[in-house]
Amino acid sequence: xxxxxxxxxIGEDLQALVAHVPHARAIGLVVVDAQPGQIWLRVPYADxxxxxxxxxxxxxxxxxxxxxxxxxxxxxxxxxxxxxxATLDLRIDYMKPATPGRDILGHCHCHKxxxxxxxxxxxxxxxxxxxxxxxxxxxxxxxxxxxxxxxVRGA
Amino acid sequence: MGLxxxxxxxxxxxxxxALAARVPYGRFLGISVVPQADGGFLxxxxxxxxxxxxxxxxxxxxxxxGAFLETAAMFQVLLDTESEHLPKPITLxxxxxxxxxxxxxxxxxxxxxxxxxxxxxxVEAWQEDPAKPVATAQGQxxxxxx
Numbered sequence: 001x002x003x004x005x006x007x008x009x010i011g012e013d014l015q016a017l018v019a020h021v022p023h024a025r026a027i028g029l030v031v032v033d034a035q036p037g038q039i040w041l042r043v044p045y046a047d048x049x050x051x052x053x054x055x056x057x058x059x060x061x062x063x064x065x066x067x068x069x070x071x072x073x074x075x076x077x078x079x080x081x082x083x084x085x086a087t088l089d090l091r092i093d094y095m096k097p098a099t100p101g102r103d104i105l106g107h108c109h110c111h112k113x114x115x116x117x118x119x120x121x122x123x124x125x126x127x128x129x130x131x132x133x134x135x136x137x138x139x140x141x142x143x144x145x146x147x148x149x150x151x152v153r154g155a
Numbered sequence: 156m157g158l159x160x161x162x163x164x165x166x167x168x169x170x171x172x173a174l175a176a177r178v179p180y181g182r183f184l185g186i187s188v189v190p191q192a193d194g195g196f197l198x199x200x201x202x203x204x205x206x207x208x209x210x211x212x213x214x215x216x217x218x219x220x221g222a223f224l225e226t227a228a229m230f231q232v233l234l235d236t237e238s239e240h241l242p243k244p245i246t247l248x249x250x251x252x253x254x255x256x257x258x259x260x261x262x263x264x265x266x267x268x269x270x271x272x273x274x275x276x277x278v279e280a281w282q283e284d285p286a287k288p289v290a291t292a293q294g295q296x297x298x299x300x301x
Contacts, residue, residue: 048179048182048183052240053179058180059181060247061219062180065221068216087249091247092248093246094243097243
């Protein structure tokens with residue numbers, strides 16, 4: 001991979017990597033940092049994201065959304081042209097419950113891109129990726145359809 | 156008799172609504188439970204713009220599909236075991252087979268193995284045609300000890 005077309009287009013507006021995704025906006029997903037093939041994100045804690053009211057722990061599906069969206073964005077930043085990206089497969093392992101009241105951070109790394117498929121590893125955590133809440137292994141189709149990612153500036 | 160016992164014996168529509176209401180993020184997504192004549196149930200995800208992941212196609216967010224499959228599996232484990240508490244997901248593997256369009260989605264979960272602590276579940280989600288699933292998942296859940 002030479003340069004990252006997506007990062008070149010958005011400049012300093014890293015939030016544009018997810019701003020075009022309605023469900024990312026719905027859960028308050030924030031891009032913390034990005035570089036070619038990697039992205040760091042955050043989901044602010046909110047009551048409506050809870051999976052089990054007995055424990056107030058955030059739903060595993062929120063972490064799936066965080067890592068799936070981060071995975072797709074990591075693939076976008078790994079490519080030297082804009083291509084449609086679609087999730088093919090996602091395996092998530094839950095290692096410990098998220099702490100009620102705390103934001104969840106995520107890191108996704110696209111470590112390999114082939115002609116049609118990109119491979120990503122993702123980690124969700126509070127303090128450090130060494131102490132994960134969950135990890136994910138994901139594959140994405142590259143050029144899955146004719147749509148291009150809508151990188152909306154300042155959305 | 157508690158809610159879960161009533162549901163295990165059939166339940167009323169209000170009982171099934173109460174089950175869906177147990178999960179705040181499920182409520183936010185628009186997940187409900189639809190009892191079936193055979194005594195089983197389908198889990199339903201109503202369509203809403205906020206569930207979209209790709210606005211151009213448009214298609215539901217892969218994370219939403221994952222959350223929906225996980226929730227459907229959790230309801231099945233809750234009803235098929237004696238536990239009074241929601242099971243904890245250990246691992247879930249989702250295969251995305253087709254893009255899910257802007258319409259309602261259904262899921263049916265099947266317990267493939269019920270152990271003392273761990274339950275293995277298979278889930279399928281579809282939209283208009285059950286023979287054309289949009290996603291399938293296999294998961295393992297921990298049943299909390301009482």
